[in-house]
Amino acid sequence: MKQFTMIVIKINEMINFMNKFIAIVGSNSSKSTNRELLKYMQRHFKSQAEIELVEIKGLPIFKKSANKYVPQTARNIAKKIEAADGVIIATPEYDHSIPAVLSSALAWLSYGIHPFVDKPVMITGASYGSLGSSRAQAQLRQILDSPELKARIMPSSEFLLGHSLQAFDDNDNLKDIEITEQLNGLFKDFLQFVNISKQLNNANVVNKQQAEQFLWDKD
Template identity: 85%
Template sequence: MNKFVAIVGSNSNKSTNRELLQYMQKHFQNQAEIELVEIKGLPIFKKSADRFVPQEAKDIATKIEAADGVIIATPEYDHSITAALTSALAWLSYGIHPFVDKPVMITGASYGSLGSSRAQSQLRQILDSPELKARIMPSSEFLLGHSLQAFDEDENLKDPNEVKQLDGLFKDFVQFVNISKQLNNANVVNKHKAEQFSWDKD
């Protein structure tokens, strides 16, 4: 059985993105082992002369490296991902590079009708950057709109069409992860390039 890390892309104590990942953890427990990972304990990203990386970021990196794949649930603020998620991804590409060639599924929930569509698009671009270079599942979006009303009292998704779509996307992600395991011939080179990359150099 595959083991996935599910990153809550918010530092809010009450987040419907956390609820979505908790639902996925329970709903797909017979298909994969999903561990929720919080970013709210991370400090705001800051470069330092000694390239210091906080232990919290190193611990998350270790979990990502050991996982078969990563699921990220992002809210949308001002048409973008949260500052907390931006900062977390910066730490996870600063001297450590756990995302290189790692299969990633992007999901998201928002209070409005668009379901974090712009934030998900932005997150794709960030994950494809030279420092991160994740392997993002193509042609897939799970956009949970009106998320405050999306779950019942048992924390299950109410809309059967949403459940059906998520079931299909998750099944595709499992297949994507299994295929990706055969596509790591350039992983050593890709990781080296990520480690050598710097925006400070010409």
Template identity: 60%
Template sequence: MLNLLGIVGTNSDHSTNRRLLQFIQKHFADQANIEIFEIKDLPAFNKPKDRKGPVEVQQLADKIIAADGVIISTPEYNHSVPAILKSTLEWLSYTTQPLIDKPVMITGASYGKLGSSRAQSHLRQILDAPELKARIMPSSEFLVGYSLQAFDENGHLNDNNKIEELEGIFHDFTQFVEITNQLVSKNHSYKKVQRFSWEDN
């Protein structure tokens, strides 16, 4: 069974993205072990000279390395991702770079009708940066719009069509994880030779 890490991409205490990841965790419990990680208490990125992050950042990095794949669920703030998520990714890119070659699935929920489509598009660009270089699942976009009304009192998605859509995307992601990890492990030319840094170029 796959071991996946779900990252709540916000510091909100009442995020529907947290509810979405909790639903995914329960709904697919027979297909994957999914641990949910909170980034809301991580300090703001401050570019330390020794390139070492605080303990909380290293804990996240260790969990990413140990996971077969990562799911990031992001809201949309001002057409982009929340500052806390951007800061977290900056920590990871500047320190141990654990997302390199890691399979990633992006999901998102927002209060408006568009879900988090623009934030997800922006997040794909960020994750494609050379210091992050995640393996982002292509041609997939799971959006939960009007997310305040999307879940019942038990945290279950109300729309059966959305559940069916999510099941298809999650199935694709499990296959993507297996194929990507086989490719990376067997072909060393795809693996990171040395840590990328703009300062060294």
């Protein structure tokens, strides 16, 4: 009981510190509503966390090489992820899946470098239709849970922004109060999830070693 109380006290102390998050725009579109969503979160939650947007549109398509070359752009993103307390990813949905540019970026970020290991991740998504990238988010969860990535994805949480072209007002704020309240609640949960995750890294060294040593073609 005493040990549990001490953990709760530590978590409450952590909450008083400003967390720093990396927000990955999972699209290479210049007018992505997923970017718009992340910019809104950056402004809306500025008193609760520092959120830095990261673009992946400058990354080349993933390609294996004999010397396991990783572009410097990918290495720079990896350093930002490693230094952050958590990651937010906003994905659109193309053909029931995440965009090729996001899949390629995650491949680079698990090829000789492994910044996502045990890193808390919140998944969001916006789409022009009514489903709000739900199938893409489900696929993204599977990818982030793979042996090469080993991210710690916040469970039972989906923020699905449907009809995203009509979702924002002239000041780039969400129009729907209910949707805004849902996002507020999920973000509050993510802050708690991040702070709890800081207490759950006893196997981090081993997890990183396993990610580095994993090969799909190895028996």
